Each structure stands twice: as structure tokens, then as C-alpha cells.
Amino acid sequence: MAAPSSTDRSALVGRLRAAGCVYAEDEAELLLAAADSPATLAELTARRVAGEPLEHLLGWAEFCGQRIAVAAGVFVPRGRTALLVEAASAVTGPQAAVVDLCCGSGAAAVVLAHRLAPRWLAAADIDPAAVACARRNLAGLGAEVFQGDLFTPLPVRWRGRLDLVVANAPYVPTAAVALMPGEARLHEAPVALDGGPDGLAVLRRVAAGAVHWLAPGGHLVVEVSAVQADALCTAFDALGLVPSVWHDEDLDATAVTARRPF
The missing domain is CATH 3.40.50.150 (Vaccinia Virus protein VP39)
Structure with missing residues (x-):
């Protein structure tokens, strides 16, 4: 996916923050990295704003320095x-x-x-x-x-x-x-x-x-x-x-x- 403009990035951060995401800037970067098209980014963002765990959207969670695969419905390591x-x-x-x-x-x-x-x-x-x-x-x-x-x-x-x-x-x-x-x-x-x-x-x-x-x-x-x-x-x-x-x-x-x- 082409690099988003600073305006688009700021809009994404603002949307995530309004939805209650405490680490909105970090989440925005991860969603941008995970999306291979504007349509995919829009879908992932909508699902995150609706409350799906970020880790389920990305397909992985970081734990003790390891990248751990997680799937929908599976407990996310804390x-x-x-x-x-x-x-x-x-x-x-x-x-x-x-x-x-x-x-x-x-x-x-x-x-x-x-x-x-x-x-x-x-x-x-x-x-x-x-x-x-x-x-x-x-x-x-x-x-x-x-x-x-x-x-x-x-x-x-x-x-x-x-x-x-x-x-x-x-x-x-x-x-x-x-x-x-x-x-x-x-x-x-x-x-x-x-x-x-x-x-x-x-x-x-x-x-x-x-x-x-x-x-x-x-x-x-x-x-x-x-x-x-x-x-x-x-x-x-x-x-x-x-x-x-x-x-x-x-x-x-x-x-x-x-x-x-x-």
C-alpha cells in the first residue's frame, strides 16, 4: 500500500483515539503496516473501532520478545x-x-x-x-x-x-x-x-x-x-x-x- 499522507495518518490516529484506544499512535502504525490496500486498512480500522482486539486483527501478539500468532477467539497473551x-x-x-x-x-x-x-x-x-x-x-x-x-x-x-x-x-x-x-x-x-x-x-x-x-x-x-x-x-x-x-x-x-x- 502506498504510504499515507500525514493528514491521513493523523485522521487514523484521531479515529482510534476517539474510540478509546490509549496507544492510538502505536496502533495506527501497526494497522498501516498490516494493510496491503486502502480497503484493507478501512476494514481493519472499522473492526478496531468496533472493539475487536488489535492482536486478533494483526494475527499476532508480542510476548516476552516473541511474536506469538493469535487467531479470532483465542486468549491474547497479557x-x-x-x-x-x-x-x-x-x-x-x-x-x-x-x-x-x-x-x-x-x-x-x-x-x-x-x-x-x-x-x-x-x-x-x-x-x-x-x-x-x-x-x-x-x-x-x-x-x-x-x-x-x-x-x-x-x-x-x-x-x-x-x-x-x-x-x-x-x-x-x-x-x-x-x-x-x-x-x-x-x-x-x-x-x-x-x-x-x-x-x-x-x-x-x-x-x-x-x-x-x-x-x-x-x-x-x-x-x-x-x-x-x-x-x-x-x-x-x-x-x-x-x-x-x-x-x-x-x-x-x-x-x-x-x-x-x-
Whole structure:
């Protein structure tokens, strides 16, 4: 597409800003780069103004320095999830056996593949669209991607042998889903957002399974909100896991690691 005039560029920025896009200038540049014709730019702009996530329009999201493919309906990786990856990398040694549950696009698994060089890496999600997306992102990284509920689709031979389980499971309380921004609430799969009455229903199930799937000394690492961390740690304690809480104020992020004792 021919380079737009400064007037056209300014008009695009103004339209995006009027629609509530906080980073209108940056978004305008990305939309211009993605459009191969004025008609395509007009369509992408109209869809963005109507509330579609920018990442779904571009077909990718940036996460921890990696470009992650995302498709319509698939959970967009958030910047705050970098803390989960940092915590997982800190507690896990080299050549680990790693599983990313509730993997969505597979963003965390992609980054961990590069940072940890796992001897075995797998990801799983219950949503078929997310599984298809994760398979695209993890192609060539020696990872297997399974469709199913949490640990259910994993090979039985890995039960009790995993060094690391990460899970960016849904943790929004059911009643709060309706209060989420439309970009998430209307354009991402509900199964990726709704964490049950108190937001911890899926995470409790992840922990209950991790007790059996982790090797002694292995770690579970999850993302959660700051106000939920104490309750989640209590649940981990009750299962015999040893939790630690991680906070990052800059990312507005909280992660909990939990070690299975030897």
C-alpha cells in the first residue's frame, strides 16, 4: 500500500483515539503496516473501532520478545504473564520436563522452550481454536500440543515425572466476567476467562492434579490476582504443596509457585 499522507495518518490516529484506544499512535502504525490496500486498512480500522482486539486483527501478539500468532477467539497473551514465565524459569533447572496447561496460544511454552531447553515439552488446552494456534506457535520447537481438560490428555507415562507445570488458568470470578473490557469479554473464549464463583475453581483442579503429575521436587507455577493469592496458597498447603508468592508492581502481576516436597 502506498504510504499515507500525514493528514491521513493523523485522521487514523484521531479515529482510534476517539474510540478509546490509549496507544492510538502505536496502533495506527501497526494497522498501516498490516494493510496491503486502502480497503484493507478501512476494514481493519472499522473492526478496531468496533472493539475487536488489535492482536486478533494483526494475527499476532508480542510476548516476552516473541511474536506469538493469535487467531479470532483465542486468549491474547497479557504482558503481566511475563512474571509467570520469570518465576517458572527461576525455579526450574535445565533439561526439565515441562507442561503448559490452559496454554491458549502457547505463548508461555514458546518462551520456556527457548529459556529452558526442556528435554520434554508439552502444552494442552480444552479449546480447539487455542490448540490449533498453539500448534502453529510451537511448530519446530519439539513440543506436543494436546486437546483436553487439564492433565487428562497427557501421556500416562509422564505421571509423577514432570519437573514443571505452568498454568495461566482462568481466575476471573464468574460475576466479574461481565465487568471485563469488551475486547476480552466479547472476543475471547469464555472458558479462558471464567474461573468459577471465586475465580479459583480451575486453579484448585490444576493443583490437585499437579500433586500426582509432578516429580518430587517439581514445581507448579500459576498466575492469579493479588487478592486471591492467600486463598490459593491455603489450597496448595492443604494438598501438601509448598507455595511462594511472587509480585511485580510494574507488571501489576502476581504468580504463585508451589513445590512438591521430596
